Amino acid sequence: MINLEIPEKLETLAGQAHMAAEHVLRPISRKYDRAEHTYPVELDTLAELIAQANAAQAGYDTSTPTETSAAKHAADGNINGRSLASLVGVIEMCWGDTGLMLTMPRQGLGQAAIRAVATPEQLERFGGKWAAMAITEPGAGSDSAAIRTTAVLDGDDYVLNGEKIFVTSGDRADLIVVWATLDRSVGRGAIKSFVVERDNPGLKLDRLEHKLGIRASDTANFVLDNCRVPKENLLGSPEIATAREGFAGVMQTFDNTRPMIAGMAVGVARAALDRTRELLAEAGVEISYDHPLAAQSAAVAEFLRLEADWGRDGCSRSRRPGWPTTGCRTPSPRRLRRRRPRASRPTSR
Amino acid sequence: MSAETHRSGPSRQTTAVPGAAFDLTPTDEQRMLVDAVRDFALNRVRPAALAADAACQTPPALLATAAELGLTTIGVPEPLGGVLEHRATVTAALIAEALAEGDMGVALACLAPAGVATALGLWGDADQQGAHMPAFVDDAPPAAAIAIAEPRVLFDPFTLHTRATRTPAGDFVLDGAKALVPRAAGAELLVVAAELDAAPALFLVEGATAGVSAEPEPAMGVRAAATGSVSFENVKLPASALLGDSDPQVYRELVALGRIGWCALAIGTCQAVLDYVSGYVNERVAFGEPIATRQSVAFMVANIAIELDGLRLVTQRAAALAETGRDFVREAALARVLAARHAMQIGSAGVQLLGGHGYTKEHPVERWYRDLRAAGMIEGALAL
Numbered sequence: 001m002i003n004l005e006i007p008e009k010l011e012t013l014a015g016q017a018h019m020a021a022e023h024v025l026r027p028i029s030r031k032y033d034r035a036e037h038t039y040p041v042e043l044d045t046l047a048e049l050i051a052q053a054n055a056a057q058a059g060y061d062t063s064t065p066t067e068t069s070a071a072k073h074a075a076d077g078n079i080n081g082r083s084l085a086s087l088v089g090v091i092e093m094c095w096g097d098t099g100l101m102l103t104m105p106r107q108g109l110g111q112a113a114i115r116a117v118a119t120p121e122q123l124e125r126f127g128g129k130w131a132a133m134a135i136t137e138p139g140a141g142s143d144s145a146a147i148r149t150t151a152v153l154d155g156d157d158y159v160l161n162g163e164k165i166f167v168t169s170g171d172r173a174d175l176i177v178v179w180a181t182l183d184r185s186v187g188r189g190a191i192k193s194f195v196v197e198r199d200n201p202g203l204k205l206d207r208l209e210h211k212l213g214i215r216a217s218d219t220a221n222f223v224l225d226n227c228r229v230p231k232e233n234l235l236g237s238p239e240i241a242t243a244r245e246g247f248a249g250v251m252q253t254f255d256n257t258r259p260m261i262a263g264m265a266v267g268v269a270r271a272a273l274d275r276t277r278e279l280l281a282e283a284g285v286e287i288s289y290d291h292p293l294a295a296q297s298a299a300v301a302e303f304l305r306l307e308a309d310w311g312r313d314g315c316s317r318s319r320r321p322g323w324p325t326t327g328c329r330t331p332s333p334r335r336l337r338r339r340r341p342r343a344s345r346p347t348s349r
Numbered sequence: 350m351s352a353e354t355h356r357s358g359p360s361r362q363t364t365a366v367p368g369a370a371f372d373l374t375p376t377d378e379q380r381m382l383v384d385a386v387r388d389f390a391l392n393r394v395r396p397a398a399l400a401a402d403a404a405c406q407t408p409p410a411l412l413a414t415a416a417e418l419g420l421t422t423i424g425v426p427e428p429l430g431g432v433l434e435h436r437a438t439v440t441a442a443l444i445a446e447a448l449a450e451g452d453m454g455v456a457l458a459c460l461a462p463a464g465v466a467t468a469l470g471l472w473g474d475a476d477q478q479g480a481h482m483p484a485f486v487d488d489a490p491p492a493a494a495i496a497i498a499e500p501r502v503l504f505d506p507f508t509l510h511t512r513a514t515r516t517p518a519g520d521f522v523l524d525g526a527k528a529l530v531p532r533a534a535g536a537e538l539l540v541v542a543a544e545l546d547a548a549p550a551l552f553l554v555e556g557a558t559a560g561v562s563a564e565p566e567p568a569m570g571v572r573a574a575a576t577g578s579v580s581f582e583n584v585k586l587p588a589s590a591l592l593g594d595s596d597p598q599v600y601r602e603l604v605a606l607g608r609i610g611w612c613a614l615a616i617g618t619c620q621a622v623l624d625y626v627s628g629y630v631n632e633r634v635a636f637g638e639p640i641a642t643r644q645s646v647a648f649m650v651a652n653i654a655i656e657l658d659g660l661r662l663v664t665q666r667a668a669a670l671a672e673t674g675r676d677f678v679r680e681a682a683l684a685r686v687l688a689a690r691h692a693m694q695i696g697s698a699g700v701q702l703l704g705g706h707g708y709t710k711e712h713p714v715e716r717w718y719r720d721l722r723a724a725g726m727i728e729g730a731l732a733l
Binding site: 292295 | 367368375376503504505506507601659660662665666669678679681682684686687728
């Protein structure tokens with residue numbers, strides 16, 4: 001049955017996330033926008049609370065599901081599970097501050113990759129830790145298959161060499177999940193992910209970026225200089241897969257996280273709309289949903305256009321891709337990827 | 350006239366129970382019905398659309414099949430011959446969408462009477478339902494429509510120039526004019542919006558009433574709906590003609606249900622555009638390869654898909670709120686804002702992607718462009 005409202009079972013979560021956004025993130029939002037690269041210590045308490053809540057509330061987890069659970073959920077039909085819960089949380093938190101949400105301790109993107117392919121033994125070792133993700137290189141951005149960082153087996157270790165940029169939380173995380181190729185001549189199938197401890201001497205911080213926005217979140221650039229990791233740190237199978245099969249797993253991480261990126265835009269865009277609505281009200285401007293745009297002031301017409309764009313993004317761009325575990329019958333990566341560009345528009349208009 | 354004066358009150362559909370989960374999947378019943386309507390739309394309506402557009406008329410055979418499919422009875426309460434216990438705005442939206450994939454003008458011609466039946470089901474008293482509803486569950490439902498739009502620039506449905514005045518006897522006199530009324534010339538029953546006591550109110554007006562006259566008014570688009578103007582000159586209406594007790598909330602909801610209807614029609618036609626151009630840009634070869642390989646072409650098609658999906662979901666959100674008895678006026682307004690901007694853009698992109706071919710009547714995209722122009726423009730005419 002078609003229903004686009006937030007389900008009742010997630011209302012508590014949405015409410016809690018909103019409270020945290022309003023009372024923890026908003027008060028320190030400007031502070032860490034100015035003090036770029038300064039660690040927001042206030043988040044430690046919040047992260048602890050979230051960890052406890054997660055433990056108590058089994059249904060909610062900010063990580064993305066494994067392939068197996070996605071398949072199971074698809075068979076079960078619409079369950080409004082973990083992906084939708086995460087998304088609702090992300091939207092609310094980003095209403096508070098997107099940079100602070102991104103740098104929430106232990107909520108890093110790397111856990112998505114770990115959960116997607118880790119063995120039980122690896123989950124035991126790495127689960128629950130703050131894990132960043134290192135994919136992008138100076139010459140490989142959206143074309144992830146062009147990765148040049150290499151991993152060579154040497155005894156019981158892999159030796160990693162290369163350069164990684166744009167690593168979110170790279171300076172603050174405990175672990176960095178590094179994408180590297182076992183054999184550059186093979187292409188996508190040889191790309192594997194490796195868990196590197198942040199204090200590994202071969203992992204050298206080059207610099208932290210100075211950015212336009214999301215400044216509370218650190219963005220690190222690394223050089224991997226003969227960086228040795230135990231061979232048990234290769235996530236998933238060390239076999240070089242056929243190109244399509246191997247890379248599909250890698251891309252699944254993207255498909256699972258793209259709705260979250262859209263959710264961030266939806267959250268911060270709602271914050272902008274909420275504030276604009278308050279300011280219009282203070283200015284004595286009344287917004288009507290009855291009268292046509294042409295019968296209202298230019299300011300109201302523009303507000304309604306923005307709100308309509310947001311409404312579309314709020315209920316579609318972000319939530320619809322949650323299909324793999326939320327409302328799904330036939331999620332396809334192609335459909336998922338279609339979503340993201342639109343969610344950036346209301347924030348940029 | 351209040352319901353208490355009757356031995357038995359009016360019949361109503363109950364509001365649907367809100368879904369517990371966030372869900373984008375139609376029910377099995379909805380899917381079956383929509384499949385049947387889409388089959389009719391693509392195999393019967395689409396081939397007849399060009400001629401219907403030129404003739405400014407929907408062939409009677411298509412109207413008859415639409416009636417057989419039960420499209421007029423979605424909003425009719427069970428005791429009055431309907432088949433659905435609950436309000437079914439989402440189902441109605443899905444049907445409008447499927448039908449408009451065939452042709453928006455034909456869809457409007459088929460669905461305008463359903464809007465009147467829905468209004469009677471929602472707000473008619475027992476006498477009004479008894480007098481008018483049987484015709485809508487008949488094999489051949491009458492031409493009927495909701496007449497809100499008026500012939501002037503910057504029309505606002507909450508500032509009406511059509512006026513009703515009370516007579517000392519408690520009856521009404523109606524004066525004014527309506528525009529873009531579907532199947533106006535043959536309309537047997539209209540729901541007319543008019544100002545009464547400085548607020549909008551709704552009146553049931555039979556086409557044959559003295560002082561009512563209709564003229565064909567072919568428009569840029571939705572021509573198969575045979576739109577026309579209707580004028581009311583000193584039209585005397587009995588007290589029983591007032592629909593919904595002049596409750597301002599009734600009028601707000603009717604306007605909003607009309608907006609959802611236009612959005613649903615726009616979605617169907619936009620889907621037709623998307624499917625048509627997707628095939629075309631992959632087959633049309635220029636400079637040795639399909640034009641789809643050009644980014645400027647591929648991005649246009651992708652943007653059509655993105656905006657269409659967004660419009661569909663906001664519209665469905667409004668419809669789901671409406672059928673479950675929650676406030677939906679805001680969502681309907683936002684859906685309309687999207688339709689006004691993006692549906693029109695999609696129609697234009699459909700023409701552009703076909704180049705010079707798109708401008709000719711060899712391809713349907715020029716008609717879809719003209720039809721989509723109506724989606725964010727016309728108020729009323731139908732309601733879901």
